[in-house]
Amino acid sequence: MKYDALVIGAGYAGAVTARQLAEAGNREVLLLERRDHVGGNAYDRKDDAGILIHQYGPHIFHTTEKRVYDYLSRFTNWLPYEHRVVANVHGQLMPVPFNLSSLEIAFGDRADALREKLLSVYGPERKVTILDLRKNTDPELLQLANYVYENVFVNYTMKQWGTTPEQIDPETTARVPIFLSRDDRYFQDPYQGMPANGYTPLFARMLDHPGLHVELNCDARDRLIFTPEGVKLDGEIFTGPVVYTGPVDELFDCRFGRLPYRTLDFQFETHPVDWYQTRGTVNYTVDQPYTRITEFKHMTGQELKGVTTIVKEFSRPYSGAEGEVPYYAIINPENTALYEKYRGLAQGIPNFHLVGRLAEYKYYNMDAIVSQALNLADRLLESNEKSE
Numbered sequence: 001m002k003y004d005a006l007v008i009g010a011g012y013a014g015a016v017t018a019r020q021l022a023e024a025g026n027r028e029v030l031l032l033e034r035r036d037h038v039g040g041n042a043y044d045r046k047d048d049a050g051i052l053i054h055q056y057g058p059h060i061f062h063t064t065e066k067r068v069y070d071y072l073s074r075f076t077n078w079l080p081y082e083h084r085v086v087a088n089v090h091g092q093l094m095p096v097p098f099n100l101s102s103l104e105i106a107f108g109d110r111a112d113a114l115r116e117k118l119l120s121v122y123g124p125e126r127k128v129t130i131l132d133l134r135k136n137t138d139p140e141l142l143q144l145a146n147y148v149y150e151n152v153f154v155n156y157t158m159k160q161w162g163t164t165p166e167q168i169d170p171e172t173t174a175r176v177p178i179f180l181s182r183d184d185r186y187f188q189d190p191y192q193g194m195p196a197n198g199y200t201p202l203f204a205r206m207l208d209h210p211g212l213h214v215e216l217n218c219d220a221r222d223r224l225i226f227t228p229e230g231v232k233l234d235g236e237i238f239t240g241p242v243v244y245t246g247p248v249d250e251l252f253d254c255r256f257g258r259l260p261y262r263t264l265d266f267q268f269e270t271h272p273v274d275w276y277q278t279r280g281t282v283n284y285t286v287d288q289p290y291t292r293i294t295e296f297k298h299m300t301g302q303e304l305k306g307v308t309t310i311v312k313e314f315s316r317p318y319s320g321a322e323g324e325v326p327y328y329a330i331i332n333p334e335n336t337a338l339y340e341k342y343r344g345l346a347q348g349i350p351n352f353h354l355v356g357r358l359a360e361y362k363y364y365n366m367d368a369i370v371s372q373a374l375n376l377a378d379r380l381l382e383s384n385e386k387s388e
């Protein structure tokens with residue numbers, strides 16, 4: 001079989017690009033995936049108890065981009081779901097992002113005065129990052145900022161990143177701002193929900209196209225060689241577009257050193273009860289070695305009595321050992337500079353393209369990846385049309 005395009009990785013980045021090229025470009029596309037399943041980190045499956053679980057951590061779809069929502073809606077119906085998270089602060093549960101309801105739970109009688117002050121300084125429905133709130137010089141607001149920092153951010157961030165909120169990329173804590181509202185949803189995006197039958201069936205439909213050929217259990221590094229003349233697939237120069245969605249350092253044998261990531265250990269537990277907790281996710285922001293507990297039935301809407309499955313997430317540095325997964329890029333100037341060296345190598349290869357959370361070394365949500373992949377496919381299709 002002669003292929004027109006080669007795509008590596010069957011997560012959102014690879015699956016969307018491959019589908020677009022196969023469909024719009026009328027091409028034969030080969031998609032290689034080293035795991036034994038498609039879906040990348042969004043992969044879900046039923047566990048032994050029959051509960052639909054997310055094998056690589058809880059995934060909630062949300063986006064502001066209508067194009068992304070409409071695109072995925074071709075492959076799935078949606079269950080309405082709005083993620084609501086509480087923090088467990090010394091046994092007391094309060095909404096996260098910290099909002100006006102959390103303020104009342106934490107500050108009791110003092111909450112009214114603090115709320116009025118917050119609203120007069122920042123305005124209603126505003127989002128303020130913890131790092132910005134801590135710059136406020138008003139003694140009362142600073143006390144509030146310190147409370148939120150101590151009870152919501154510092155321990156969770158130490159567990160997740162091994163360092164303090166000041167030492168990580170500010171965009172990371174900005175994902176969970178203090179919200180001057182009673183809206184207790186984790187995301188305010190206009191489009192949010194869960195794929196009605198799960199993520200894996202969504203991928204199965206996306207990849208179901210006569211021009212799309214998926215090979216599982218296949219590490220592209222065993223099939224590709226980089227030569228001065230170009231990329232070789234199975235020993236022959238491949239002239240079509242090659243789209244790579246894995247970690248870019250691995251591709252070049254980590255010759256400049258490993259790109260730093262955090263990995264996670266997931267501890268799944270099945271319990272003989274209807275419900276384990278009241279929300280989809282509870283963040284453990286002051287104690288416990290894990291960051292959060294997620295109970296899948298809340299998110300998937302699955303109705304099963306007397307049994308439920310939860311997952312606890314434990315974060316640690318990624319070492320590159322066999323079986324470890326690089327989940328979170330550690331974004332700072334030094335690591336970005338290292339990434340750029342690898343990207344430079346990749347850019348030196350004509351017809352080679354990087355897209356995805358790993359390949360771009362970014363903290364991207366699913367929707368951002370779909371958007372990036374749609375844009376890449378558009379560019380590839382457009383440039384090809386010109387060259388014909």
Ligand code: FAD
Pocket residue numbers: 008009010011012013014032033034035039040041042056057058059060061062218219220221245246247264327328355356357358364365366367369
């Ligand atoms: P991936 O999903 O990582 O897919 C890359 C694929 O490439 C993998 O399947 C990998 O096996 C394969 N691959 C790599 N190298 C090779 C090779 N050499 N040969 C063959 N195959 C290869 N986003 C949200 O929007 N909402 C959420 O709630 C959410 N929760 C998350 C929770 C956790 C714990 C994590 C880690 C991420 C979460 N995300 C969430 C982000 C989401 O997982 C990513 O945005 C998305 O899955 C990235 O897709 P991708 O295709 O870029 O990468």
Ligand code: UDP
Pocket residue numbers: 087096152153154156157160172173174175176283285
């Ligand atoms: N965070 C925190 N406490 C919380 C929730 C989040 O300190 O209760 C910080 C932490 O640094 C985390 C970041 O905000 O890594 C982003 O949180 P998010 O829930 O978006 O992380 P993800 O779901 O991507 O793991």
